[in-house]
Amino acid sequence: MTNEEIKSAVTALFPTVTFDETGEFLNILIDSKDLRPLIKALRYNNEFDCDFLFCLTCIDWKTHLTMVYHLLSKKHKHAFVVKAKIADINNPEIETVSDIWQTANFHEREVYDLFGVKFLNHPDLRRIMLDEDWEGHPLRKSYVDENMISI
Amino acid sequence: MSLLGEDIMTEEGEFVINIGPQHPSTHGVLHLKVWLDGEMIKKVQPHLGYIHRSIEKMSESLSYRNFIYATSRMDYLSAHINNQACALCVEKGLQVEVPPRAQIIRILMAELTRLSSHQLWWGCTGLDLGAVTPFFYAFREREAVLAIMEESCGARLTQNYCVPGGVMYDIHPNFQNRVKDVIKQIKSKFQEYDDILSGNVIFEQRTKGVGYLSPEDAVSFGCTGPTARGSGVSCDVRKWFPYDGYEKVQFKEILETGGDCYARYMVRMAEMKQSVYIIEQLIDHIPEGDFQAKTKAVIKLPKGEFYQRVETARGELGVYIVSDGAASPYRIKYRSPNFSNLSALGHMATGSKIGDLVAIMATIDLVIPDVDR
Numbered sequence: 386m387t388n389e390e391i392k393s394a395v396t397a398l399f400p401t402v403t404f405d406e407t408g409e410f411l412n413i414l415i416d417s418k419d420l421r422p423l424i425k426a427l428r429y430n431n432e433f434d435c436d437f438l439f440c441l442t443c444i445d446w447k448t449h450l451t452m453v454y455h456l457l458s459k460k461h462k463h464a465f466v467v468k469a470k471i472a473d474i475n476n477p478e479i480e481t482v483s484d485i486w487q488t489a490n491f492h493e494r495e496v497y498d499l500f501g502v503k504f505l506n507h508p509d510l511r512r513i514m515l516d517e518d519w520e521g522h523p524l525r526k527s528y529v530d531e532n533m534i535s536i
Numbered sequence: 537m538s539l540l541g542e543d544i545m546t547e548e549g550e551f552v553i554n555i556g557p558q559h560p561s562t563h564g565v566l567h568l569k570v571w572l573d574g575e576m577i578k579k580v581q582p583h584l585g586y587i588h589r590s591i592e593k594m595s596e597s598l599s600y601r602n603f604i605y606a607t608s609r610m611d612y613l614s615a616h617i618n619n620q621a622c623a624l625c626v627e628k629g630l631q632v633e634v635p636p637r638a639q640i641i642r643i644l645m646a647e648l649t650r651l652s653s654h655q656l657w658w659g660c661t662g663l664d665l666g667a668v669t670p671f672f673y674a675f676r677e678r679e680a681v682l683a684i685m686e687e688s689c690g691a692r693l694t695q696n697y698c699v700p701g702g703v704m705y706d707i708h709p710n711f712q713n714r715v716k717d718v719i720k721q722i723k724s725k726f727q728e729y730d731d732i733l734s735g736n737v738i739f740e741q742r743t744k745g746v747g748y749l750s751p752e753d754a755v756s757f758g759c760t761g762p763t764a765r766g767s768g769v770s771c772d773v774r775k776w777f778p779y780d781g782y783e784k785v786q787f788k789e790i791l792e793t794g795g796d797c798y799a800r801y802m803v804r805m806a807e808m809k810q811s812v813y814i815i816e817q818l819i820d821h822i823p824e825g826d827f828q829a830k831t832k833a834v835i836k837l838p839k840g841e842f843y844q845r846v847e848t849a850r851g852e853l854g855v856y857i858v859s860d861g862a863a864s865p866y867r868i869k870y871r872s873p874n875f876s877n878l879s880a881l882g883h884m885a886t887g888s889k890i891g892d893l894v895a896i897m898a899t900i901d902l903v904i905p906d907v908d909r
Contacts, residue, residue: 408841409628436755440843440854442869455843455854455871459755459770488758491879499592514585514908523593524867 386432386463394433398426410455411465417452417479420469427456427467428485434458438482441492443500445526450477450502471502481507499524546571550578555893557586563660563897564904566878575889580882588908595868600626600700600835603865608694610872611906613653614848616645616689619698624779625844625855626700629837635826638702639781640818644715645685645697646780647811651722652681653849654808657901661801662733664898665742670733677725680718684711700835702828715819719812726809734805743797747884747896750795757883758876761851762807763900766800768793773847787814800899836863850874850901874906 386394388411392404395413402423405412415423427433440455450471457464471477481504483489493504494513501522504510512519521528544552551572557565565586571579591610595603604622608615620642627634634642659674682692687708689695697703733739749759754767764771772789774782790806792799837859845854851873858867877900884900885893 409843438758439845439852440856440869440871442856442871444858444867453856455856462776486758487753487756487883488876488879491875492758495875512585514588516585523590 386461388465391433391463391465395423399423405468408466413465413467415467415469417469417471420452420467420482421480423467424454424482424485434460436460438486438488438492439464441482441489441496443496443502443524445474445500445524447474447526449474450500452479452496452502454482477502478505479503480505483507498522501525549573557583563902566902566904566907568881568893570890570893572890575891577885577888577890577893580885580893582878582881584878584904585908587905591909592868592870595865597864599864600837603868604698604700605694605696607870608696609905610870610909611848611850611853611874611903612693613656613903614649614850614853615693616649616685616695616697617846617848618853619696620646620780621844621846621848621853621855623698623700624846625842625857626835626837628844629840629842629857629859630700630831630835632701632829632831634702634780635829636781636823637825638827638829640822641703641707641827642698642780643782643785644815644818644822645689645695645703647814648681648684648715649695650849651808651811651815652678652685654804654811655681657804657849657898658729658733661898662739664894665739667733667736667739670729673725673728673732677718677722680721684714684718687711687714699828701831702826704828706827707822712819712822715815719815719819722808723812726805729805734801740798742892742895743801743899744794746797746888746892747899748795749880749884753880753883754795757880759851759880760873760876761847761849761901762790762800762803763851763877763880765790766792766803766899767795771852773845773852777845779844779846785814785817797895797899804901834863836861837865845871848873850903850906851877870909872906872909874900874903875909878902878907 403414427435435456435458437457437459439457442453444451452469454467483493496502497510498512498514499522553570555568557567567583569581591606604619607618607622610618655674655678659671662670686692688711689697749767751767751769754764754769760771768791775789787810790803792803839861842857845852853873854871856869857865860866884896
């Protein structure tokens with residue numbers, strides 16, 4: 386599908402979403418609370434059929450966090466991005482997508498480890514890179530490590 | 537968490553054993569906790585992060601010229617292709633045209649990298665499954681490839697040859713002749729590779745039907761590269777999203793439908809031949825001209841987001857740069873192929889014998905620094 390077709394199809398299902406077309410991909414912007422229904426539609430509706438989650442990450446904007454999901458459909462060969470805004474930076478929470486794409490299991494654990502985002506209903510939410518007793522989440526902009534040396 | 541201090545037998549009578557982090561067959565510091573019922577694997581839990589260097593965090597304080605060098609240390613067997621991904625992503629942000637000469641040099645180097653990486657994998661796979669000889673045969677040809685790298689790039693493994701706008705230096709005057717010699721030598725050895733390992737009865741018995749991965753699971757786990765193509769999933773970035781002029785080069789995307797260790801093995805063996813084919817097409821047609829486009833001394837990307845993916849020897853590497861207009865990236869994410877491929881390991885190994893775990897790991901071709909980053 387072209388970007389215009391995706392926009393009209395998504396708007397028909399979810400009238401509240403907004404779009405950003407300034408980048409390489411079409412961005413679908415949504416609040417973190419409304420993520421699950423949108424993601425499910427994008428995965429299971431035949432018109433979207435996004436079977437490949439090729440990147441899952443998070444961005445710390447200091448005032449809020451943004452979860453970024455890069456989706457691709459192997460069948461339709463279209464790709465776009467879903468961005469979910471998490472407003473509560475002190476206690477960030479979002480629904481998991483690991484039951485929809487199995488790759489999200491490890492990727493969400495990485496985001497939990499390095500950003501501190503809690504994924505609700507995740508089957509095995511543990512730190513993945515750092516030790517279990519590590520304090521803080523290093524990829525947050527507010528993270529301070531006095532041993533860090535800048536060259 | 538003390539892993540070694542826990543009971544080695546669960547209430548259901550399953551043995552819990554630790555493989556790694558210092559185990560030769562893990563090809564690095566990967567720690568696998570394995571639940572066993574007799575010899576049968578019930579569950580595999582990978583524990584990562586033993587060499588997590590926080591490359592993404594480091595890159596946030598490095599300039600757009602410097603952050604590329606850290607990526608040579610991720611997948612150190614595809615160092616050149618990692619650098620290429622970063623350079624392409626920065627070029628995408630700057631909207632710089634790369635000179636044709638630089639593009640061809642990059643492709644040639646990338647395919648040489650793929651060849652050397654697959655050769656090392658071939659040797660190690662034999663080693664893991666009990667055949668020691670292939671390792672020496674593979675390294676004989678691999679050293680010749682690395683010597684070419686050293687001559688033009690100045691380094692054997694961490695080449696750092698790609699810079700935003702092109703390549704760092706022009707190729708060495710001997711480059712074309714040496715590549716032709718090495719390619720000729722490698723081509724004559726393919727039959728030997730097949731004779732020594734591919735057709736070996738013991739090898740076939742240890743790999744055929746072992747570690748099955750269905751196409752649906754391969755996509756769901758985000759597997760890419762030969763791991764997914766062994767299950768018949770088309771995912772070659774060079775075909776799907778061509779970069780650096782791959783659209784002008786003729787080659788086949790290798791697909792096998794077996795989904796087992798043997799299929800993944802055959803994909804890589806055939807890919808080596810395709811790499812040779814690509815190099816043969818280009819080596820006599822390196823255009824004259826600049827090897828680097830002019831860029832500013834201090835690179836600043838415009839505000840926005842840039843995503844670039846390339847096909848490394850192990851699968852799809854994605855570089856995701858978020859820029860706020862400053863001289864260093866606001867956020868960088870590396871979508872590394874090994875991280876996703878590793879997540880499928882538990883699924884593939886469950887239900888097979890403990891000895892097959894080594895065969896499965898060998899044919900996923902794990903490089904741990906790329907998993908941990």
